[in-house]
Amino acid sequence: MENSIEYNGGENFDLREMLLRGRNLRLNEKVGLFESFIDDLNKQNVMLNMRCITTAADREVTILDRNGKKKNMLMFGSNNYLGLASHPYVREKAEEAIRKYGAGIGGPPLLNGYTILHRQLEERLAALKGAEDALIFSSGYGANVGLVSGLTNPNDVIIYDAFSHASFCDGIKMSEVKSFRFPHNNLNLLKLRLDQAANQTGSDVYVGVEGVYSMDGDTAPLDKIVPLCKSKGAILLVDDAHGTGVMGSRGRGTAEHYRVEGKIDITMGTFSKTFAATGAFVAASKPVVDYLRFFARSYMFSASLPPVSIAVVLAGLDVLESEPELINRLNDNTKYAAERLNSLGFNLNPQTPILPLRVPIGMDIRKAALKFHEKGIFVNSIEYPAVPVSQQRFRISIMATHTKEDINKLIEVIDEIWTSFKSSEKCAAKEFCYEAA
Ligand SMILES: Cc1ncc(COP(=O)(O)O)c(C=O)c1O
Secondary structure (H helix, E strand, O other): OOOOOOOOOOOOOOHHHHHHHHOOOOHHHHHHHHHHHHHHHHHOOOOOOOOEEOOOOOOEEEEEOOOOOEEEEEEOOOOOOOOHHHOHHHHHHHHHHHHHHOOOOOOOOOOOOOOHHHHHHHHHHHHHOOOOEEEEEOOHHHHHHHHHHHHOOOOOEEEEEOOOOHHHHHHHHHOOOEEEEEOOOOHHHHHHHHHHHOOOOOOOEEEEEEOEOOOOOOEOOHHHHHHHHHHHOOEEEEEOOOOOOOOOOOOOOHHHHOOOOOOOOEEEEEOOOOOOOOOEEEEEOHHHHHHHHHHOHHHHOOOOOOHHHHHHHHHHHHHHHHOOHHHHHHHHHHHHHHHHHHHHOOOOOOOOOEEEEEOOOOOOHHHHHHHHHHOOEEOEEEOOOOOOHHHOEEEEEOOOOOOHHHHHHHHHHHHHHHHHHHOOOOOOOHHHOOOOO
């Protein structure tokens, strides 16, 4: 395809620049410009997206590197927190489901895409969240979009945390609801917004927060937010994608952790994190669930998850009940990793297995990511424009199945990368080189 737009390349060209410039370009110009950008990353050898994994999602994986050679890597970038993806019982249940139900279902839930397994899972999830009922979506993205756009009216107000996931924000964009963002976890401003919204009559006020915020691994203080919403008559929506399965001593989620189980009006959770599958659910009162089945368009107009995916989540719930020690192991590993990092000068106080390592100003995140890769550590880098430049980070995800040796290796590589940066000219303020979120 002909590309008439010049790509100047360099460190200053990023996805945001691409997005801004692309808005005024025709398709062939836009995709040509993007192609040059990707080619440039490939030439610099720093293109680490879409690494091809050839093994099960475990604590160690094998990937194909750029030359097609196999490379073993320790996985510190997966949401498979409890290692359920390759748990023997989960595998066995998946095989059993395939044998009994075949590979797929071929339709949406309201028509032919609803099996006894789907119903069993809805009931188990409702019980897990202390709700009356639940419904299952094919993805977390679809659940948030369908939930927000399906429930709200144009006169309603939704007040939501500034760190909310893109799917929640897209749900707001798709609906006509009036929306207000409050600064992350700032309950004073949430209260102010709630007071302002209280003057509206004939409409509902919703509050949207996440149990665990995926970029920083911190939590919403639900013990304070629940009574605040109750006192203002607001309906609380909690996206507990990262909390379900790991938070609370039984893994029931962030509400269990904050001892407000059964008090959340509407909880959303995904199967793509702890359950290491795909799909999501919304748990709420029965009338809300019945309503969403017909008015959440991403539910009504999308094919159901195949029974094998449902069986995987059911098996994961069994494991949560039969092996509560997995959560303890995850917490111990997280504590150990944080202590080791803090002994190097970081300042982490993790509430969850997500450890954000802020990249100091001056450190080239792509080059540092390459170093991790070369040393056999698989981590995800969160770059601008996903976060502001000053908040670029590596997001380390700890798993219950990691060994102490795995974590020691991770720490050794982090120390090496940060020490080499610290001694470089680019590290202007040496004392900030270890600063973490
Ligand atoms: C907080 C949160 N909500 C929703 C989603 C979307 O879930 P899924 O990947 O299952 O579509 C994610 C996934 O990254 C998430 O982190």
